[in-house]
Amino acid sequence: MTTLLCTAAALTAAVIPASAQPAATAPAPNAAPLDPVVVDCFSEAQTRPEEYLLACGDGNNRLVKLRWETWGPSTATATGTDMVNDCRPYCAAGRFRAYPVTVTLSHPEAWPEHPEVQRFTMIRLLYTDTAPVPVAKDVTYKLVY
Template sequence: MNKRTFATAAAALSLVLAACTPPNENPSDLKVDTATQFQAPTSSARPTLDTANLPGVIDCVGTPDYEPTTLSLACAGNNDRLFNIDWETWTEESATGIASRETNTCDPTCADGTFETTRNVEVELSAPIQGPNGLVFTALTVDGEPIVI
């Protein structure tokens, strides 16, 4: 096939394809409006946390934080931590959520150990007290096991 024949065939095929419509497609002037009005939410589905009277949690050092996504359980070496924390409640008395826990086996040493991950651990903060930086939780349990914070 020479170039001219190929170009003519390609142009003809393009014209035929452009004239085709997908099956069951109606011309735009025959379409019926079936959608209802939709207004996108102005904020996320989860209400904003008003932290004015709520305790926070201090992750090793610093100021209280609210609903952090990570918490260190071993501040000295960071060999034990919670991550991807999904807080279900955060009140004046306690906070509860689900997280993943990453722990170093420290075998044969912490420097040469491997990290193991446990998913869906239950996290609870409680026992709030008034500290120099505001109200803070002082007790933490992971799967019912108390952790010193």
């Protein structure tokens, strides 16, 4: 009898979360879709990050003090500072220099690791003063994370 009660309790516990699962992960049919995310170097989804690492391998290029003006279904725009290591005379001895920048994220696509989530796949940096040598004042990169 005890075995039967334990089995019934285990089956009930297994069924309740399974039936509740779709509502937790899938938006309601009439719900507005979630805005896209930007994926960082650690494969974490971010929304309106204050900082964003551009050079994942060595950390020599980072966007900081990001102030997001918009974050919508097709683009996101911020102003901030691009901190770039000048690597002179070599990167370990280089100095980080600040470049004011406008950042635009665009081209949302399904995130392969989480197909129900849209992620921005392009980043545009528009330097509002000078740009780091040899970078152009207006550059666009594909986000590969």
